[in-house]
Amino acid sequence: MATAISPSCLVPVPLEIPGDWASRYPREVNLLFQAQWAARSATSPEDALRLLMDLSSSIVRWDGAAAVWRVGSEPAFLETRGAAQGYEEPLRRLFAAVRGAAAHPALLDAERDPSVASRWLEPLGACSVLAVPLGPSGRDAGLLVLVRKTEPGFTADEARMARLLAFSFEPVLDDLAAGDRARELAFVDRLTGVFTRRYFDQHFRGEVARAARTQTPVALLLLEIDALPGIRADRGAAVADALLQAVVATVNRTRRRSDTLARIEPETLAVILPGAGKEEVAALARRLFEAFAAPLIPELVPGGGLRVDPCMGAAVMPEHGDTSDTLWSVAQESLAKARQMAGRRYYVPPGPEAPDTDRLIDRMTAQAVVGRPREAGVLLGWVARLCREVVPADRISLMVRDDGHLVVQEAFGFEGRDQVIRTTRVALDSETVSGWVARHRKPLLVPEDLEADAAPLNRVGGYRTDSFLSVPLLAHGELEGVVHFSNRADGGVFTPEDRDRFLPVANRIGLVLHAFRRFSKDRQGFLRESLSYLVDMVEDMIPGMPGHSRAVAAWAGKLARALGYGEETVERIEASARFHDLGEASFRIRRLAEPRRLGPRERRDLAEHPLLGWRFLEQLGVRGLDRDAIVYHHEREDGSGYMGRQGDEIPPAAKIVAVAEAFVGLTSERAYRAPLPPLEAVEQLEQGVAGALDGQVLASLRELVSGSAP
Structure with a gap:
């Protein structure tokens, strides 16, 4: 027979966050609000419980944690962490004891009930234990156990925070565990298996509200397969549906795990990118174009399948607005402009200049790094941003030497074509500004260096600018790359002071690129x-x-x-x-x-x-x-x-x-x-x-x- 928890250990919990917590616990309250939306990204009860454990560590300090979930009549241990590892039997008994405690967390320490020391604390090797029941729809389906090994023990407010955090996950756990078919039909597209317009509208509003509250960016990418109606008319509904399913599968493989994909129109998909700025959404568009280069459904279409030429439009908060309605309108306008483009049809409108917020390492850069793990190119992104901080320019391109060519690795300011510009290759012996700088291995400043006979100025290489600064990147006497700046951001012209200020930085960048070239087993x-x-x-x-x-x-x-x-x-x-x-x-x-x-x-x-x-x-x-x-x-x-x-x-x-x-x-x-x-x-x-x-x-x-x- 299970040992019951003493009523003195149960902590009453309010249905809403108390008003005075905003001033007493501002960080924790902010995390509790974020949890309401974070929980919706879970794809299974196990995934939801892992996410719950992750978030609990940011709200309540613990030395060990365990998530217990009932399968049938028996608890199944999903995961134990830290000091909770190796205590399966005491946790099973605790699960049985907390059952029936409804929504009240149990705070087990000797001050509240001296008997818990021998009954619960010693078997778990803890000074304080917090047991938070997980009971979607009133069912005692699971338990979150937090263990603290050293004083001070958990407080009543920490118990309430943990329970309020669990409240955020219970509807999701209920849906995932019970497989609520009505909710599934409302939120999941039957043909493609991704979210519907109804879910998108609700989730996008929530993401924009969260971004506004936390002062982080969020982006919306619309992707349209405008050839789909014609394919449906010419080849039939079966081929068109199979093609759409293949497109969705491709987008799912290409997007970040944190992104949300929905089908909002018969031929249109929407991707919500939390924490992403213009560069991150452009990077996703570039990866999608590359993924769609291969034909799809070759097994259904004779001749090797069908190639997809999508058009994409994007909007980014805060550059293009701070409400979901505004961002939606901007994204639709961007998609309309993309339809009129040739080649890779992608458009994002330029945002207002905001030099005070354009920082080298900001939240957008952090998200870009997270989105491109273990990729040496992220360092080049930092280098390019550093260049822009030192020399304020409308356009900048960072070029790296590669087998007789200069290859653009990073580019900014090319009116939505940054990702396309990054595919540019310039021969070292070409009659271009970058080629001249690479061969002569000295900077070129225009209009200061007016050596028209010796250097290709505005008339060569397509440069139609009032002023530019091009600097070689050298390491140990060898050329590693070139940085090219076009037009000062303030409308003036580049000066010798700009060049002299950047040269020491260029020397360091050259060493960074040299280290890239020496990449080896170490x-x-x-x-x-x-x-x-x-x-x-x-x-x-x-x-x-x-x-x-x-x-x-x-x-x-x-x-x-x-x-x-x-x-x-x-x-x-x-x-x-x-x-x-x-x-x-x-x-x-x-x-x-x-x-x-x-x-x-x-x-x-x-x-x-x-x-x-x-x-x-x-x-x-x-x-x-x-x-x-x-x-x-x-x-x-x-x-x-x-x-x-x-x-x-x-x-x-x-x-x-x-x-x-x-x-x-x-x-x-x-x-x-x-x-x-x-x-x-x-x-x-x-x-x-x-x-x-x-x-x-x-x-x-x-x-x-x-x-x-x-």
Whole structure:
């Protein structure tokens, strides 16, 4: 017989988020709202439960978690994580005990009921356990168990948050588990198996609302097979339906997993791209054009099948509007313009210039990196954005040497044709601006360099611009590529100052491209070398910053050794410190020219840079790093850091990097102050000038600076 849970352990939960939580728990409330839409992306009960566990870790800190789901009359363990692994039997008993508790989570700790210590906590090796029932339609179908190994235990508000999070998933779990046919018919297209217009309308409104609330972009891509009616008339409905199904299958294989695909008209598909900007939606369009290059349904059509020539139009928030209705109208207008185009029929309207938000590493770039994992080309995207930050231009193209040619790898500002431009190849011996610069290996600035007889100016190569700057990218005397800027963004002409400011950056870019060319079996060495060049390139542009990350890495290693860590751990901390502020690069570049206070949105974006930096490193597949050292190095002992962690909640590696970074910052020259002597810098840190830092790490720093460390 199952042991019942004491009523004193059950926590009542409101049906809605309490009003005062918005000020008390702003981050958690925002995540709870996002969960309502995130849950709808699940494709099975198992997928929904995994997503629930992922989101719970962002709202409630836990050391272990388990998702329990009933199959028939018995619970089946879907997944256990962390400290919950290896405790199947106690979790089975807990599932049986919580059954019948309706919607109330059970908070099991000794203060609420002394008997739970021996009954539940000791068998699970925990100091506090939170059991959240999952009961779609009133059924006790599952359980989310969160385990905390150390004090303090879970709070009543954390229990309520976890239950409200579960509320968001229960309708989805109900539909997925019960297979509600009416909902399926309403939301799923019978012919293609993708979502219907009804679901699209509801989901798109939700995605736009979420994007507005979180200040992130979202894109809408419409894809039309305008030849489909003619195929239906000429070849019959069976062939037309089979072709449409093949088109949908191709789009499904090509889109990102986070994108939503719907059939909104007989010949029209819609793709919602959360977190995507103009470059990401254009990248999807390019991949689709490449995928449709091969004929479809060859088994049904004699002669090798049918080729599809789709037309696509897109709209992006915030560039083209901030409501679902506006974005829908813009996307339809874009699709109409695409129908009139030749070749690859894709159109997205240019957005208003917004230099203050066009950052090197922003949320759009982070999503692009996530969308193209383990692809060296993402680094070139960063390089091209850096070029645009240094030299403001209407158009920019980054060209890389490839077997006697220059190949455009990144392009911006070509009126929706950026992806097409990226296929351009220019011979090194051609009579073009890029060819001339590549052969002579020196920059060309027009109208400053008016050597009409020696250089191809506007009259050669199709350049119809008022001013351009073309710079060779060299490494160890060898040509690696060319960067070409056309027309200054402010309407003026490029100046020698623009050229001189960019030349040091060009030297660094050349080294990055050289590292690409030397890509070999040692992929990790390539990645770290390339990333090191990028970090150095950014730091060299800012007074007082050259060598900053190298110095932080060196001091982090010294502190880790002084604290008694093994050499393998020391190397991980040093490597992590080398890239600890990779996500902050854009802010450093922007602040170089703008000595002012950050606005609210900029502060919020800056607070996210540790996580953005780690995601970039993770998606590139860089190994041997300490995630905690990068993500939490801005946390402080009193909870005043970016993410609010304090004391023992801050991982030890993050505490070491935090002290190393603060010390290097105080002992380095800045535009607004002279460097402090090392001992004075330590005293300043002990007094809290850089926030509350760990006392033990500061003591080791003092010993190192004083020369008394062993």
